[in-house]
Amino acid sequence: MENIEEQVAKVIEEAKEVEDSVSVHISKTISDEQTLRQRVLTLHSKIHSLRSSLYSLLPNNTTLVEKLDEDLERARCIVVDGDAATLLPAHAQGNFLRMFIGPINVRASRKDVQLKVKEEYNSYRDKTALLFLLFPALLLILRSWVWDGCLPAFPVQIYLAWLLFLYTGLALRENILRVNGSDIRPWWIYHHYCAMVMALVSLTCGIKGQPDCATKQRGVELFLQWAMMQGVAMLLQNRYQRQRLYTRIALGKAKRMDVVWGETAGVDGQLWLLCPMLFILQGFEAYVGILLLKTAFVGVVSEWQVIFCGVLLVLMAVGNFTNTVQTLMVKSRF
Amino acid sequence: MENIEEQVAKVIEEAKEVEDSVSVHISKTISDEQTLRQRVLTLHSKIHSLRSSLYSLLPNNTTLVEKLDEDLERARCIVVDGDAATLLPAHAQGNFLRMFIGPINVRASRKDVQLKVKEEYNSYRDKTALLFLLFPALLLILRSWVWDGCLPAFPVQIYLAWLLFLYTGLALRENILRVNGSDIRPWWIYHHYCAMVMALVSLTCGIKGQPDCATKQRGVELFLQWAMMQGVAMLLQNRYQRQRLYTRIALGKAKRMDVVWGETAGVDGQLWLLCPMLFILQGFEAYVGILLLKTAFVGVVSEWQVIFCGVLLVLMAVGNFTNTVQTLMVKSRF
Ligand SMILES: CC(C)(COP(=O)(O)OP(=O)(O)OC[C@H]1O[C@@H](n2cnc3c(N)ncnc32)[C@H](O)[C@@H]1OP(=O)(O)O)[C@@H](O)C(=O)NCCC(=O)NCCS
Ligand SMILES: CC(C)(COP(=O)(O)OP(=O)(O)OC[C@H]1O[C@@H](n2cnc3c(N)ncnc32)[C@H](O)[C@@H]1OP(=O)(O)O)[C@@H](O)C(=O)NCCC(=O)NCCS
Numbered sequence: 001m002e003n004i005e006e007q008v009a010k011v012i013e014e015a016k017e018v019e020d021s022v023s024v025h026i027s028k029t030i031s032d033e034q035t036l037r038q039r040v041l042t043l044h045s046k047i048h049s050l051r052s053s054l055y056s057l058l059p060n061n062t063t064l065v066e067k068l069d070e071d072l073e074r075a076r077c078i079v080v081d082g083d084a085a086t087l088l089p090a091h092a093q094g095n096f097l098r099m100f101i102g103p104i105n106v107r108a109s110r111k112d113v114q115l116k117v118k119e120e121y122n123s124y125r126d127k128t129a130l131l132f133l134l135f136p137a138l139l140l141i142l143r144s145w146v147w148d149g150c151l152p153a154f155p156v157q158i159y160l161a162w163l164l165f166l167y168t169g170l171a172l173r174e175n176i177l178r179v180n181g182s183d184i185r186p187w188w189i190y191h192h193y194c195a196m197v198m199a200l201v202s203l204t205c206g207i208k209g210q211p212d213c214a215t216k217q218r219g220v221e222l223f224l225q226w227a228m229m230q231g232v233a234m235l236l237q238n239r240y241q242r243q244r245l246y247t248r249i250a251l252g253k254a255k256r257m258d259v260v261w262g263e264t265a266g267v268d269g270q271l272w273l274l275c276p277m278l279f280i281l282q283g284f285e286a287y288v289g290i291l292l293l294k295t296a297f298v299g300v301v302s303e304w305q306v307i308f309c310g311v312l313l314v315l316m317a318v319g320n321f322t323n324t325v326q327t328l329m330v331k332s333r334f
Numbered sequence: 335m336e337n338i339e340e341q342v343a344k345v346i347e348e349a350k351e352v353e354d355s356v357s358v359h360i361s362k363t364i365s366d367e368q369t370l371r372q373r374v375l376t377l378h379s380k381i382h383s384l385r386s387s388l389y390s391l392l393p394n395n396t397t398l399v400e401k402l403d404e405d406l407e408r409a410r411c412i413v414v415d416g417d418a419a420t421l422l423p424a425h426a427q428g429n430f431l432r433m434f435i436g437p438i439n440v441r442a443s444r445k446d447v448q449l450k451v452k453e454e455y456n457s458y459r460d461k462t463a464l465l466f467l468l469f470p471a472l473l474l475i476l477r478s479w480v481w482d483g484c485l486p487a488f489p490v491q492i493y494l495a496w497l498l499f500l501y502t503g504l505a506l507r508e509n510i511l512r513v514n515g516s517d518i519r520p521w522w523i524y525h526h527y528c529a530m531v532m533a534l535v536s537l538t539c540g541i542k543g544q545p546d547c548a549t550k551q552r553g554v555e556l557f558l559q560w561a562m563m564q565g566v567a568m569l570l571q572n573r574y575q576r577q578r579l580y581t582r583i584a585l586g587k588a589k590r591m592d593v594v595w596g597e598t599a600g601v602d603g604q605l606w607l608l609c610p611m612l613f614i615l616q617g618f619e620a621y622v623g624i625l626l627l628k629t630a631f632v633g634v635v636s637e638w639q640v641i642f643c644g645v646l647l648v649l650m651a652v653g654n655f656t657n658t659v660q661t662l663m664v665k666s667r668f
């Protein structure tokens with residue numbers, strides 16, 4: 001009996017001790033992190049300021065400037081592509097994330113986890129792209145072979161609901177990537193917000209059937225064709241972006257390990273193959289938008305949803321185009 | 335010139351050092367955490383086994399057993415409500431979270447952050463509950479005063495889209511709470527999945543207008559009335575659950591600090607006031623469902639969406655009822 005009472009008393013003591021140890025561990029981790037963060041920040045800005053003053057300090061020695069610039073770039077890579085990067089300030093968690101998941105922190109505390117998140121995003125997009133291709137293809141095939149040229153409402157609605165879910169997931173993931181240090185342009189995220197709204201609006205728009213099905217469903221048909229093209233473009237884009245990520249990981253490792261790295265231009269070359277595809281796609285996107293607007297104004301269908309989707313498609317096409325061009329311009333400057 | 339070259343060389347050295355320090359810091363944190371986790375787990379299971387063997391070890395000494403049981407409960411509280419709790423195994427991140435936000439870790443590493451997430455969830459629900467009350471009320475008022483007894487489609491669709499967004503957010507947040515150690519019953523989360531599906535399906539269902547608007551919109555009207563009732567119930571439920579959280583935080587603190595805690599039954603008393611309200615609400619939920627089914631089978635409207643929503647409402651009512659009863663039964667056993 002003595003024995004049990006003693007055991008219980010010991011357990012309470014132990015509980016307090018463990019709780020204390022954990023609290024101490026947590027505060028110590030936080031304060032250590034704070035010190036390290038300060039060091040990383042100071043170093044990061046020092047690299048930056050040294051780099052920008054190189055030319056003014058050595059105006060006549062281009063070879064040396066280039067060598068030193070390369071050295072500093074290596075130092076930057078060590079900081080930006082290593083674990084130290086997790087201590088650099090990141091984009092704040094935006095309102096979209098906050099609305100859906102609240103104020104929980106989604107920043108990974110290790111660089112390899114951040115990279116894994118990015119890889120997972122890429123492979124998610126890969127799976128998605130295949131469905132992007134197959135789903136509308138299936139609908140169009142069934143339409144002409146089984147449904148006699150007239151799409152029934154239900155499968156189209158399933159498709160639209162799937163699109164809504166998908167774009168929401170992509171937008172959430174891209175916001176999370178940004179918090180984890182990705183430089184993704186805000187437009188590509190806004191683009192997914194627009195796509196979400198469009199899927200939602202299309203859902204409220206009853207799919208019209210006979211009579212005169214072909215005319216009424218012309219918009220849907222074009223939309224499905226465009227979606228298929230988008231699937232192909234996404235597959236290519238993914239291929240390019242996955243390789244870019246691997247190159248970056250390898251490059252980061254190489255730079256951190258003082259290895260000389262040869263081929264980096266290989267991936268950027270692909271971009272010049274991808275971009276014409278993207279421009280065609282964007283043109284077709286605008287074309288579908290304008291066609292929707294035309295059907296609305298000629299009076300075949302007169303719902304506000306058609307006008308709304310038409311305007312949105314044109315806006316998205318213009319935004320995609322300008323942002324792609326801007327990306328290319330930034331890249332060609334280096 | 336020497337000087338700059340030296341500076342650059344120093345910066346590279348520094349970058350390597352900082353990167354090393356950060357990596358070391360991260361691995362050390364992880365291994366320390368592993369050791370602490372082991373201690374917490376061992377202690378946790380020791381408390382559990384001691385507690386369950388108390389009666390068999392001291393069969394004749396009820397007073398002592400009760401005292402020791404209380405002591406062990408205190409030890410358990412220290413572990414479960416303190417920072418040590420963040421090292422206990424939690425529910426795995428489910429598929430729903432994974433589908434939307436990918437494999438990013440959403441578990442907070444400090445207990446006070448976990449509690450803050452819960453508080454934020456409560457205040458989010460509070461804001462939501464008000465809108466839950468006001469939005470349908472506004473629709474019903476405008477319907478009889480402005481719209482001549484016939485709801486136009488657009489505002490109802492906005493309302494449904496808002497519901498869809500809301501339920502998605504709630505479901506995501508509740509999944510995150512579960513990962514952070516909440517004991518929320520899975521049904522309350524499934525309930526929100528059902529509500530998401532219902533909102534989505536209702537969106538695809540065109541809102542019918544004249545002629546014979548009153549009959550066709552009877553289902554929508556009932557749904558809005560039920561939504562208003564739900565708003566009231568949510569407000570009460572929130573009040574109760576917020577107080578419960580504060581009691582728990584205070585209780586946890588008190589137990590950790592060896593303070594004697596008197597009133598804990600005050601909150602549980604509220605439950606007996608809340609539950610009749612909930613039962614009425616659940617009854618009305620089932621009633622709306624059955625009425626929808628009736629309108630569908632009598633043939634006033636014949637869309638599959640009406641039957642689907644009717645069945646779903648009945649299932650949700652039954653699930654809510656059984657889970658509320660089960661919760662009450664578990665509570666009354668203590
Ligand atoms: C033009 C394009 C190929 C350039 O890609 P890129 O070379 O990776 O561009 P950047 O160097 O500016 O990329 C910066 C970051 O944004 C990411 N990113 C770029 N475009 C993205 C996009 N469309 N979606 C998601 N992420 C994107 C990159 O992965 C990179 O991330 P990181 O910092 O984590 O490594 C790409 O933006 C693209 O495919 N855009 C066209 C999309 C389109 O118009 N689709 C048709 C309609 S759906
Ligand atoms: C019956 C009820 C009041 C019991 O609440 P409770 O006393 O907190 O129940 P429990 O003790 O089982 O709670 C365990 C955990 O689940 C949470 N929880 C319980 N019911 C919840 C609900 N409906 N939604 C979200 N979280 C809930 C609690 O906050 C608690 O979280 P914690 O572990 O982080 O502290 C509550 O479940 C309830 O309101 N249910 C009815 C809902 C309903 O039918 N609504 C009408 C239709 S919408």
